Amino acid sequence: MSRPPGPNPFIPTSHHGTIVFADNLQVLKQIPDNAIDLIYIDPPFNTGKVQKRIQIKTTRCAEGDRIGFQGSRYRTTVIGTKSFADFFDDYLAFLEPRLVEAHRVLAPHGSLYFHIDYREVHYCKVLLDSIFGRSCFLNEIIWAYDYGGRPRNKWPAKHDNILFYAKEPGKHIFNVEDIERIPYMAPGLVGPEKAARGKLPTDTWWHTIVPTNSSERTGYPTQKPLGILRRIIQASSRPGGGGA
Numbered sequence: 068m069s070r071p072p073g074p075n076p077f078i079p080t081s082h083h084g085t086i087v088f089a090d091n092l093q094v095l096k097q098i099p100d101n102a103i104d105l106i107y108i109d110p111p112f113n114t115g116k117v118q119k120r121i122q123i124k125t126t127r128c129a130e131g132d133r134i135g136f137q138g139s140r141y142r143t144t145v146i147g148t149k150s151f152a153d154f155f156d157d158y159l160a161f162l163e164p165r166l167v168e169a170h171r172v173l174a175p176h177g178s179l180y181f182h183i184d185y186r187e188v189h190y191c192k193v194l195l196d197s198i199f200g201r202s203c204f205l206n207e208i209i210w211a212y213d214y215g216g217r218p219r220n221k222w223p224a225k226h227d228n229i230l231f232y233a234k235e236p237g238k239h240i241f242n243v244e245d246i247e248r249i250p251y252m253a254p255g256l257v258g259p260e261k262a263a264r265g266k267l268p269t270d271t272w273w274h275t276i277v278p279t280n281s282s283e284r285t286g287y288p289t290q291k292p293l294g295i296l297r298r299i300i301q302a303s304s305r306p307g308g309g310g311a
């Protein structure tokens with residue numbers, strides 16, 4: 068893809084965040100080789116549905132369509148809809164060129180975190196192994212939460228999978244001392260000093276989904292919690308480094 072002359076709008080010139088609203092394949096193609104320290108990708112999961120969230124506002128009104136606290140009536144107004152199509156005839160054909168580009172732009176010390184769920188994780192692992200090499204796979208992080216319905220005919224699926232790859236294991240950034248520590252499950256077993264310091268998180272991350280009444284909530288369907296991203300950034304980036 069050709070681009071008009073002048074500074075490349077896709078390459079930030081300062082350390083402030085730049086948000087680009089575009090097809091990520093076209094954006095990735097404009098980034099030089101080996102330029103990025105950390106990539107986090109949260110692609111559509113191929114759930115076979117349209118992911119949609121309708122945002123509403125309620126106003127107290129005697130003729131309102133909803134009944135709330137102590138029987139008061141509220142009128143509902145739709146203030147916006149946020150959605151994206153989450154179905155693909157050939158999901159891996161959509162992902163592959165983007166992951167090939169992601170690998171190309173990563174620096175030798177760079178890492179990729181690829182966020183997905185149980186439906187496609189195995190196929191994505193095989194695809195990523197073929198692009199990065201199996202020896203570059205470092206972890207499958209399980210983000211476990213506990214929210215939503217529980218089917219009666221199988222184990223309720225309450226986790227996402229985050230595949231963590233290094234471009235060149237051994238050279239990759241991993242700031243183990245900067246990772247926020249978490250409480251021990253049985254602090255009494257480890258002694259007061261260790262208990263006060265907390266333990267390093269493992270590859271299983273218990274973290275709530277973004278609560279509906281939280282200030283963090285954007286109203287976007289499939290929004291991921293800041294706590295998950297904070298941990299990734301603490302571990303695998305450096306101040307002023309390039310991320311995507």
Ligand SMILES: C[S@@+](CC[C@H](N)C(=O)[O-])C[C@H]1O[C@@H](n2cnc3c(N)ncnc32)[C@H](O)[C@@H]1O
Pocket residue numbers: 089090091092109110111112151287288289290291292
């Ligand atoms: C799972 S959602 C990401 C949610 C986001 N991480 C959050 O916390 O709100 C997947 C997103 O990928 C976007 N998407 C789909 N195809 C894309 C493409 N070719 N380039 C860039 N984004 C794309 C969708 O519009 C959707 O917003």
